[in-house]
Amino acid sequence: MRERFAIRNLGQWVAQKREELVQYLQIKGLLPAPTEDMTYLEGAMQKTLPRVRPPLSFRQSLRENLALAARRQVSGLVVEYPQPFRGGVLLGVSVGVFALLFTIMLLLLRARWAEAER
Amino acid sequence: MADWDERACIQAAKEDPSAFAELYERYVDRIYSYIYHRVGNVHDAEDLTSRTFYRALAHLPEYEDKGLPFSAWLYRIAHNLVANWHRDRKRRPVVALDELITKSLPDQHPETLAEAEDDTRLLREVIRELDPVRQELLVLKFTEGLSNAEIGAILGRTEGAIKSLYHRTLLQLRRELAKRGVKIDERTVRNT
Numbered sequence: 001m002r003e004r005f006a007i008r009n010l011g012q013w014v015a016q017k018r019e020e021l022v023q024y025l026q027i028k029g030l031l032p033a034p035t036e037d038m039t040y041l042e043g044a045m046q047k048t049l050p051r052v053r054p055p056l057s058f059r060q061s062l063r064e065n066l067a068l069a070a071r072r073q074v075s076g077l078v079v080e081y082p083q084p085f086r087g088g089v090l091l092g093v094s095v096g097v098f099a100l101l102f103t104i105m106l107l108l109l110r111a112r113w114a115e116a117e118r
Numbered sequence: 119m120a121d122w123d124e125r126a127c128i129q130a131a132k133e134d135p136s137a138f139a140e141l142y143e144r145y146v147d148r149i150y151s152y153i154y155h156r157v158g159n160v161h162d163a164e165d166l167t168s169r170t171f172y173r174a175l176a177h178l179p180e181y182e183d184k185g186l187p188f189s190a191w192l193y194r195i196a197h198n199l200v201a202n203w204h205r206d207r208k209r210r211p212v213v214a215l216d217e218l219i220t221k222s223l224p225d226q227h228p229e230t231l232a233e234a235e236d237d238t239r240l241l242r243e244v245i246r247e248l249d250p251v252r253q254e255l256l257v258l259k260f261t262e263g264l265s266n267a268e269i270g271a272i273l274g275r276t277e278g279a280i281k282s283l284y285h286r287t288l289l290q291l292r293r294e295l296a297k298r299g300v301k302i303d304e305r306t307v308r309n310t
Binding site: 041 | 134135136138139142143146147148150151154155160163164167168171172175176237238241242245251256257259260261262275276278279282283285286288291292
């Protein structure tokens with residue numbers, strides 16, 4: 001997993017450096033400067049990607065929740081939005097602890113059974 | 119709002135978090151719009167917008183004015199949250215442009231309108247097929263109207279790199295549209 005991230009980051013870094021090199025060479029006149037007229041395409045993009053507005057109820061509700069969080073922050077309590085992975089971590093740890101206890105019990109019982117059989 | 123006013127607002131919010139409401143009012147629509155285009159559905163857009171503002175409120179005391187607008191800082195937070203969202207779901211970002219309503223002028227001929235609609239639909243499809251960074255660049259540029267410097271600050275790249283990437287993205291778009299037999303011209307722009 002970590003290797004995949006490292007490779008992806010390396011790929012992004014190489015792509016970024018390549019872009020910077022192309023830009024530098026264009027500025028220095030070693031590569032032709034971009035001259036194509038993209039006005040129409042830019043105009044079409046402008047119409048294709050319009051700004052959207054949040055629903056009013058959501059806007060209002062978030063404003064109130066933030067005001068509450070701000071009041072709590074004044075009293076020294078920092079309110080962070082609940083992170084979904086925290087629930088997952090707690091569940092994972094609980095399952096892990098349960099599995100560990102179960103395995104220990106199983107090993108103890110197995111040892112006792114083996115002793116009784118002898 | 120002038121630059122001075124924004125600074126005053128930020129300072130006031132640092133001293134008294136309840137003053138954060140003014141910054142929220144000013145930027146919530148833009149942040150929501152950006153996130154919506156990046157995640158493609160209302161539910162996640164609302165969730166990530168909430169997270170962005172909660173995080174901004176909590177970390178406001180650490181905010182430093184580096185000569186960029188406050189919005190760049192908010193976009194940066196939103197950008198990181200959206201990146202995590204995509205990583206968690208391991209899926210390609212979807213731009214839910216089909217859900218958006220395309221306004222048309224009343225005096226347009228139905229055939230012309232239909233052709234323009236087709237071109238716009240194809241343009242949306244081509245945007246969806248771009249890599250996430252290029253999609254994000256287009257949303258920040260066209261939906262949010264940000265400068266190359268601001269986009270660079272959000273995406274962690276130099277202004278020059280953004281300029282170059284933008285130009286190559288447009289070239290790629292034009293190439294892909296040409297492959298599908300679409301030529302973007304004055305008619306398309308007028309009718310979309």
